[in-house]
Amino acid sequence: xxxxxxxxxxxxxxxxxxxxxxxxxxxxxxxxxxxxxxxxxxxxxxxxxxxxxxxxxxxxxxxxxxxxxxxxxxxxxxxxxxxxxxxxxxxxxxxxxxxxxxxxxxxxxxxxxxxxxxxxxxxxxxxxxxxxxxxxxxxxxxxxxxxxxxxxxxxxxxxxxxxxxxxxxxxxxxxxxxxxxxxxxxxxxxxxxxxxxxxxxxxxxxxxxxxxxxxxxxxxxxxxxxxxxxxxxxxxxxxxxxxxxxxxxxxxxxxxxxxxxxxxxxxxxxxxxxxxxxxxxxxxxxxxxxxxxxxxxxxxxxxxxxxxxxxxxxxxxxxxxxxxxxxxxxxxxxxxxxxxxxxxxxxxxxxxxxxxxxxxxxxxxxxxxxxxxxxxxxxxxxxxxxxxxxxxxxxxxxxxxxxx
Numbered sequence: 001x002x003x004x005x006x007x008x009x010x011x012x013x014x015x016x017x018x019x020x021x022x023x024x025x026x027x028x029x030x031x032x033x034x035x036x037x038x039x040x041x042x043x044x045x046x047x048x049x050x051x052x053x054x055x056x057x058x059x060x061x062x063x064x065x066x067x068x069x070x071x072x073x074x075x076x077x078x079x080x081x082x083x084x085x086x087x088x089x090x091x092x093x094x095x096x097x098x099x100x101x102x103x104x105x106x107x108x109x110x111x112x113x114x115x116x117x118x119x120x121x122x123x124x125x126x127x128x129x130x131x132x133x134x135x136x137x138x139x140x141x142x143x144x145x146x147x148x149x150x151x152x153x154x155x156x157x158x159x160x161x162x163x164x165x166x167x168x169x170x171x172x173x174x175x176x177x178x179x180x181x182x183x184x185x186x187x188x189x190x191x192x193x194x195x196x197x198x199x200x201x202x203x204x205x206x207x208x209x210x211x212x213x214x215x216x217x218x219x220x221x222x223x224x225x226x227x228x229x230x231x232x233x234x235x236x237x238x239x240x241x242x243x244x245x246x247x248x249x250x251x252x253x254x255x256x257x258x259x260x261x262x263x264x265x266x267x268x269x270x271x272x273x274x275x276x277x278x279x280x281x282x283x284x285x286x287x288x289x290x291x292x293x294x295x296x297x298x299x300x301x302x303x304x305x306x307x308x309x310x311x312x313x314x315x316x317x318x319x320x321x322x323x324x325x326x327x328x329x330x331x332x333x334x335x336x337x338x339x340x341x342x343x344x345x346x347x348x349x350x351x352x353x354x355x356x357x358x359x360x361x362x363x364x365x366x367x368x369x370x371x372x373x374x375x376x377x378x379x380x381x382x383x384x385x386x387x388x389x390x391x392x393x394x395x396x397x398x399x400x401x402x403x404x
Contacts, residue, residue, distance in 0.1 A: 141241030
C-alpha cells in the first residue's frame with residue numbers, strides 16, 4: 001500500500017501486481033548498471049595485449065617455454081637464494097604493465113623480512129624506483145606478518161605476500177630479489193603476472209616506493225615519510241609501523257598529524273591530518289582492523305606495536321611540481337601522568353592542553369604562552385606533548401619519470 005498526499009486529502013492506493021513488477025524491473029536495472037559500471041572492462045580482450053607470467057618455471061616469461069623441467073611435473077617450482085646473492089625475477093623489454101606479484105619464502109622471521117629486499121627498475125634505469133625490505137614492501141612494516149587484505153596488498157594466512165598495484169613501464173622492466181642476510185634462503189616461490197602492451201600510454205606514470213626508518217625520532221622534529229622530490233605524480237599511500245617508546249608507559253602515542261607539502265609549500269603544508277588514528281580512518285585510539293583503503297592489522301598495546309596502512313584511491317593526492325610528506329611524533333595523556341613522566345626525566349615537550357569540561361584549549365607553543373608543566377597554576381587537562389618513538393614507513397607513489 002502507498003500513501004499519496006495532496007494539500008487536502010490523503011489517498012490510500014492499492015499497489016497492483018503490475019506496479020510491483022515495474023519496481024522489480026527498476027531495481028534489477030539499477031543493480032545491473034552498478035555491476036556493469038564496476039566491471040566495465042572485464043570482458044574485453046584488447047588488441048595487442050599479451051598475458052605473461054614469470055616464475056622459476058618460466059623465468060623469461062617467453063611464450064610456450066613454461067614448465068619444461070622434469071617433463072612438466074613441477075620441476076622448477078622454487079629457487080634457492082644463498083646469503084649475499086640476488087635473483088632476477090623479471091626482465092622484460094618493450095612496453096608493459098605488471099598486474100600482480102605473489103611470492104613466499106621459507107624464512108619469515110623479522111630478521112629475514114628486513115634483510116630480504118625487492119628492487120624494481122623501469123626503462124633500463126640503473127637506479128631502482130623501488131628498493132625496499134621484503135616485509136615492508138608488502139605491507140608488514142614491523143617485519144612481522146599478519147593476516148590482512150586491502151585494495152593493493154594481502155597476506156591471507158601470514159605465509160605469503162601479494163601485491164596488485166599496477167606498475168606500467170615504457171621500454172623495459174626488471175625486478176630483483178636480494179638476500180642481504182648471512183643466512184641461505186632455501187625456498188623462494190614466486191610469480192609475476194604482467195601484460196605486454198602494443199604501446200606506451202602517455203598518461204601512464206611509473207610506480208615508486210620509498211622505505212624509511214628512524215629508531216628514535218627527535219623531539220619536535222617531524223618524521224619524514226617521503227623526502228622532498230620533484231616531478232609530477234600521485235601519492236598512492238603509506239604503510240606505517242610504530243614501536244612506541246615504553247618510557248612513556250601506556251600513554252597514547254598517536255596525536256601527531258600527517259602533513260603533505262605539495263607544489264611549492266615551504267613552512268606550512270597544504271594538506272594536514274588531525275592525528276594518526278584519524279588518518280587511518282578510526283578514532284579515540286587504535287585497534288585492529290583490515291579494510292579496503294585503511295587498516296591496522298597489528299595493534300598490540302602490551303608490546304607497544306602498531307602496523308597501519310592508508311591508500312588514497314577514493315581521495316587522490318596529486319602533485320604537479322614537488323611533494324614532501326611528514327608525520328609528527330605527538331602523544332597525549334592526563335596532566336598528572338605527563339607531569340610524572342616529566343619529573344622522571346622522560347623526554348617530552350607539552351604542546352597543548354584540552355580542558356574539555358571547562359571548554360578551554362591552551363596552545364603552549366604560541367609566543368604569548370609562558371605556562372610550564374611544573375607551574376602550580378598549570379591548567380589540569382589532557383596534555384598533548386612531543387615524544388620520541390621508533391617509526392618505520394613505506395611510501396607508495398607514481399611519478400612521471402622512471403627513477404628519482
